[in-house]
Amino acid sequence: MIPFDFIYCRPDTMEDAYQAFVQLQTEGKNPYYYAGGSEIITMARAGSIRPGAVIDLKQIPQCRVLSLDSEELHLGSVCTLNEVKESKLFPLLALACGRIADHTNQCRITLGGNLCGTIRYRETCLPLLLADASVTLFGRQGLRTVPFTSVFDGRMRLDAGEFLVQVHVPRKALQAPxxxxxxxxxxxxxxxxxxxxxxxxxxxxxxxxxxxxxxxxxxxxxxxxxxxxxxxxxxxxxxxxxxxxxxxxxxxxxxxxxxxxxxxxxxxxxxxxxxxxxx
Amino acid sequence: MVRYEGKTVVNLEVNGELHQLAVRPSDLLLDVLREQLGLTGAKPGCKNGDCGACTILMDGWPVKSCLVLAVEAEGHRLLTVEGLGGNAPVQQAFVEANAFQCGYCTPGFLMVCYGLLMQHPTLPEEYVVEEWLQSNLCRCTSYREIRKAVKQMYQKK
Amino acid sequence: MSYAIGKAIQRKEAWDKVTGKAKYTDDLPGLDVLSARLLTSTCAHGVIRRLDISKALGVRGVKAVLTGADCPELFGPLVLDRPALARDVVRYAGEPVALVVAQDEPTAELAVRLIEVEYEPLPAVLTPSQALAEGAALVHRQPNGYKKVVPDVYPKAGTNIASHYRVQKGDAQKALAECDFVVRQRFSLPPSYHIAMEVRTARAEISADGNVVITTSSQSPYGVRKQLSEAFLIPAGQIQVKVPFVGGGFGGKAPVFLEILALLASRSVGGKAVRLTIPREQDMASAPSRIGLEADIKLGANRDGKIQAAEITYWLDCGAYADISPYMAKAAAVDCTGPYHIEHLSCDSYCVYTNHTFATSYRSFAHESFTFCIERAVDLLAKQCGVDPLEFRIRNAIRPGSFTPTQVAVTESLVGNLTQCLQQVKELSQWDGGKGVFIKEDTVRAKGVACLWKTENPPTDAVSGALITFNPDGSVNLHTGVVEMGSGGQTNLAQILAEKLKMDPGQVHVVMPVDTRTAPEHWKTVASMTEYMAGHAVMRAADDLLAQLRRNGAEALQCPMEEIEVANGRVFSRKNPDRFIPFRDIVQGYRSPQRESLGEPVLGRGGFMLKGLSLLDPQTGKGKTGPSWTVGAQVVEVEVNVKTFTYRILSASTVMNVGKVINPELMRSMIAGGMSMGVSMASREAAVYDEQGIVRAPNLRTYKLLHIGQEPDYRVGFVETPEQDSPYGVRSYSEHGIIGIPAALANALSAAFGRELCLLPLTPERIWKAIREEPK
Structure with a gap:
């Protein structure tokens, strides 16, 4: 039971998500981007956060990508740990995903949530740090793709209102021992x-x-x-x-x-x- | 863009029935199932995603309904223990294998096992069974009975 | 021929539990019910300087906010030392301080978060040693000033001692001085939690004419009635307590706790129905937990490997309030030595107040704790004597001719046959001497053994009862006051009844929910005493029923009553079994072919009161507290990595003298479940407090129970030395699987690592630390 109310938004585009965030921020609603929800729900119940709004990113197509091209593996931020694991495309990341929380929760917790949340372990970052991954973010200037390490120093360092859209892993790393x-x-x-x-x-x-x-x-x-x-x-x-x-x-x-x-x-x-x- | 503020009417498909319910956006699916639909099979063992007693299936996959907002469940097929029918192989197997004592964790275990059967129609390797069932806690049994029930469920299918 | 005893029938409530139809306390309709939430203390010991509820009262939808000022009554099963809501002083972090009643749970919780409290901290005592140290802060200013409910609780003025029991026979000091081998070991075991999967919950409502209805997840519906009646001066008949299915108890739902708060809440809103379900975090930090224990054990043996003497001190950490803990200290004294023949004994068992969460009964009533200490000490002594630890236990096993610590003369009926249990567990576990064996580099396997025994400590006059009614098809309904919380007691009772009536157990229906208005009083569903106490009542009710059936039969068949037999759902004359009357035609009286009414409707009733039990003599401890003992032997096998200090538990075996196997599968699974709880508790569970006495991370994210995948292979064997006074000879068994497991695990790990590990829980970190700090 979460004792307080919040606004729930489920945008269909990245632009809408960002605009909603900015708007709610301006209104003093303390908005949170929301994906699997497990961390936000538990912290809200416990009283350690009090979002006035949550913006569910799960409907945004770019955030749901899970594909491999000739250069890279692309993983949308709302892919669940279980989807990443079952895809078997990056075995090291699959191993990391398979050991976070438990299987049922792996079907809810998302890659983005694990990386951007406040629980300090963020174990999916380890394979990304090792694989020279890059990330695509959406924020004030629209999309930008940068090396993972440029926005991650143990936790994500994103601009205000910016959110994680995708993670890209070079093919070379995927099958490395x-x-x-x-x-x-x-x-x-x-x-x-x-x-x-x-x-x-x-x-x-x-x-x-x-x-x-x-x-x-x-x-x-x-x-x-x-x-x-x-x-x-x-x-x-x-x-x-x-x-x-x-x-x-x-x-x-x-x-x-x-x-x-x-x-x-x-x-x-x-x-x-x-x-x-x-x- | 969907935007809900204050009490909102949502449509939830539970056990094959469509329900129109007025919920707050911060209402948890577990509470709505129990308090509004009277589907009290899903149990609030910890409301923190740790015990699995509130597990239901969402589009055939197990979720802990204490970690899902009711508004998020719109457009998904929900299945609770009450929707298993009453004589499903998983239920028979749990009875025959004596896979419960107090019975409080049982609906959650049943739903995980049923989800396992949906996603793995033939008995998978032991470590897969373990991985799935490690999402749930039982304080009464020795777990051996539950393992046995999983095997029997596959034999009955 | 057996009709029901010895058969592995399914639990009577099995199908309710696999369909979601089994209703637990908080599964009942929530319409027109208010919700309550607790504010709990964030300070382990302190004076409440300021408590401001004005903001909470201002929240729309809030109906009432209660504080200690609203309830001057004190509570407790043995001494009245606990307020419903803290009054002026808080004695543990997590103690209920205020209660908000509101139209719904979110509103109540919002209001709770608006209550302002300021504490002025007092020094906190967090272990029995601290609490007993010179100049220690007192948890209760006048521990002897509280009203006693029972005579045998002995608080000591000016100290933190809530009670003290002494057991003495022979001359332990002198005998120890003469022993060839003496071991001495100190122990300090932390408290832990019950973690029934259903959190504690209760609801209350009061009718306009003052009738109180309490629905609760409780092991003690009649205890709830008694305590509420006595505290609030409500006639007991005006209180109705209902207990539907209980989602696990393990002793943690024996105390009367939330029922009091729910009643206060309902009273504050004009008797409206109020539900109080505490979140898991409060179920851990605020509701009573398992005791902690400190112990000092001295054991001595002769060169021939026979234990001669023991000096034992137990200090139970009962936390901030006594609850039932003084009786756990008594139970620890009564069984203090474990099931061994020891002629010279001196034991002091103290129950000590601390600023921990208050403790209550936990599966096996403190036996899992003190058995750890005594069975570790026995292993140390066996090693000194150079004897295989299992052989050593056989050599010293209690047997007819011995006396128990409280000087009860041992007979086979009373105590059973431990030697046979040990011999059988030797086979079952493939015992190999209890020494570590390298199976590859850094990997060692070893087994450890421990014995268990337990008698009960009920009130000497505890009662039970049973009612049997018939259905038109000739099947029967069994009504008792036994709570169904997983232990299968109701199914066992159905089997006892079916056997007695010589009928198919499928024809026995049991009424699962308890309602104190309709079910005959049963003391409490605790102490594994269902089969003994309610079993006796069922046997008597069945006798009553059979007498009535015979009477009807004699009239209907027109023959003497002595000739009438009842079996297979028929009443017939022994002389002519072919002429029979099926139950359905005779249980509501009999209509003759001439339409004559004969006999009377049949209703069975039976009551049972414990007899022959005594209080302990205050000087010597002499006395008999329970009807009999259950003994058993357990072995745990581990595989350890001596480099990383990690380990796996490979197998756990128990051979228990259950007296008579009523239902092999229910008994096996109950004993295996007990072992599982023991494995979990001993390997990973502890309530961890910081230096200020604040419990750390009371949630299931951090407090880990054993999950599936790490459980060992559980093996269960039975010995059937009957107890002559018990129905079909059955002994208590449902708690006991846990008792020796922590000790057997520690004995196995000690053998594997080659170091004496005398701590709980046995986590890799704690083993690493113990071994690092104490070089060989």
Whole structure:
């Protein structure tokens, strides 16, 4: 039960969505873009947000795209995690989607919602960070397509009123050897203690991580160490754990020290795999 | 563009029947099913999407009705436990496999299992069954009974 | 020939539960019903300095806002120490502070968010150790100043002790000094939650002439009636309590809680119907939870591996209010040693107030908690003695000739046969000595064993009753006050009745919803006592019914009553079974071929009151609190990764002395369900509080229950040593599957990791931390 009222809009075009947002914003309605809804509904029920309006993006054709062309995979922002997973077009992203929340919720939670929401794990970002993805956004100046990393630094940095339309993944990354490991406190259906995704591309191991720090990250320094041929596996892992971009996260699910320990054991397993294939 | 403000009349197709209902845009589908249509099979176990007791099918796929706005359900086919008929293979299987005790999570499990059967007409691999059923919680049984019910449901189909 | 006992018939309510037709408390029509919502404390211990409800009252649609000032009465099943809404002081974060009644739930919730409260924090005590420390803040200024409902609760003035029980036999101190091996271990176990899938909910309305109707998800409809009647001085006959299906209880719905608030709410709006369904978050933080436990155990054995003596102290963390926890402290004292023959014993069991959410009964009434401690200690001692832990338990198993901790002489009927359970579980679990075995690099498998036993702690005069009526087709209706919450008690009772009447159990209909106006009083649906107490009542009602049938039969068949037999839905003379009268022709009296009216309509009634139970002697603890014991043995097998500290539970086995298998599938599944709850609780569940005593993340997103996919292979075996005084010899069994599982898991993990793990829950992080902090 959400105790307060809000306005519900379901535009058919990107322009209408943006115009509705601007209009409602001007009216002081505190509008939210809405896709799968799970985060907005739970937070509204709990009283942590109070939107005066929600703008449902699910009818906008451009946001629903799921297609592969000769260059890239295009994923609309309102594609559900389950649709992305079942399409099997980007196996690493499929693995990430398949471990977020539970299957029923995967049929509702959208790619855009996972990336743009406030729940800090945003695990679908990991494959995108590794794959040199780009994103198309719609805002004040209409459409713009930019590298994912230019608008994502652990969370989405969008202009006011701007929303995510599509994600584009270069074909090259789609079938690259990859690795995805998610460890939880104990129950499988849970937020990550640590999730590590890795992609082997151009003889280089790319690694991104969620859960470990306050926000997900991919770190060039850490990757350099992990790829350092002159170091032993154990040394690489030890140095990598020292290179966290932010302090390890500490909350009711797990302590900072333990998260670092989990990260270390995952990296050890990862390097072991890299050495022995299939990467 | 659809725009709803304040109480609005929406058309919901539930168990094959079309209903005209007055809802607030922030009303949850679960509450509308229970309070307005008296379809109390879907249960409010947590209203946070964590327990699965409110699971229904939307266009043949499971959704937790506590995480759907009633206004979003317009134009979709909704199926609740009351729409299973009363003697569906999944219901028979749950009875025969003794797959419940207090029965509160049962409608949600039944709907997930029925959805599984819709999307996977032949018994899929064990990990697929697990993936689907991990969306729901049962505090009474040992889950082994529910697994058995899934197998029996496929045998009966 | 068996008619019903031993048959795996389906649950009587099975089809209602797979069609959505089974109605639970909040599934009833919501028209013309007001809604209530609670504001709860955000402070663990503090004085309410300011409470401003004016803004809430100003919300359109709000009918009333209640605070502690509106309800001076105090509540509790044993001592009256709990206000319905906090008065001046809050004692736990989550405590109800105000109640809004409004035309609908959204309005009530909006208004709740407009209430302003200021607390002046007081120091909070969050563990029994803290609460008992010198100079600790007092949760209740005068714990001995409250009115007692029962005689055997012993709060101690000037302390946080809500009650204390002492059990003593022999000379433990002296005997321990003479032992060859002694182990001592301290434990500190956190509270956790029941998480019945149906949250707690109640509704109330009051008619113009003062009749109160309460509909509630409760295990204690008669307890609700009693407490409301006594607190509000309403004649009990004016209170009608209805309990439809209950979506899981596990002890958490035994206390009277929301019913009080719902009644207050209805009273404040002129008796209109009001429903109060709390959200899951409040069901966890505000409604009573499972106890926490601290323990200090000293066990000693001789070189021959025989336990000689035990010194035990249990400190139960009952949270802010006593509820039933003093009796859990008593239960822990009564069964303190586990099912072992120990001659010298000294046990102190304390119930301690803290600023946690108040606790209540949880599946097995504290046995799952103290058994963890005692069974870990037994394992440590077995290791010291160099004996296989399962063999060690056989060697020390309680048996005829022994005495229980409270000096009850053990007979097979009373306690059953633990040795046989152990021998059988050895086979069932393929026991291999309980040592860790490397199966590949970093991967170790190991098994752990634990025993369980439990007697009950009901009021010594608890009652039950049964009524049987006939339908025109000769089938019967069984009415009892037993609540159907999943444990299958009603189906078992139907089988007991069918067996007694020698009829097809399909011809027994049970009336599932309880209504205190129509169903005979049944103490509470707790303590796994349905088959014993209501079973007795059913047997007596059946005897009553049979006597009436015989009387009718004698008249109809014109032969002496002694010749009349009843079986297969027929009344006949033993001498000429071919001449019979089917039930349908005789249960409403008999019409002879000459149209003569013979006999009378048949109605069976039976009542049962517990007999022969006693309070514990305050000095020695001597006494008998329950009719008998159930014993069992459990084994858990794990596979651990010694590098990552993660693990899988491969199998969990239980062999239980159930006395008599009434329904093999219901019994198996109930025991497996108990094991499952134990696995979940022991591996991942804990109520986590921050330093200020605020519970962290009380929701199912973060508080994880076991989901499907991680459950082990559950194996169940039965031993049928009957209890002579019980219907068909059946013993209590429905809670018991949980009792030894946490200990067996810890014993298995300790063997696998080669370190002694004496903590709960056994999450990988906590195992990692324990092992890292205590180098070999």
């Amino acid at each position: 990859h690795y995805h490991i998610k460890q939880t406190a104990s129950e499988k259906i849970d937020y990550p203690m640590v999730t590590v995704a890795a992609l082997w591309q151009d003889h280089f191991l790319r690694v991104a991580c969620s859960g470990l720090c306050a926000e997900p990250f991919r770190s060039a320094e850490m990757e350099a160490v992990l790829n350092a041929q002159n170091l032993s596996g154990a040394d690489r892992v030890r140095k990598a754990v020292e290179l966290l971009p932010q302090p390890a996260y500490d909350d009711v699910e797990g302590s900072a020290e333990y998260r670092k320990f989990v990260f270390q054991t995952i990296l050890e397993a990862l390097l072991e795999e890299v050495t022995h294939g299939p990467l």
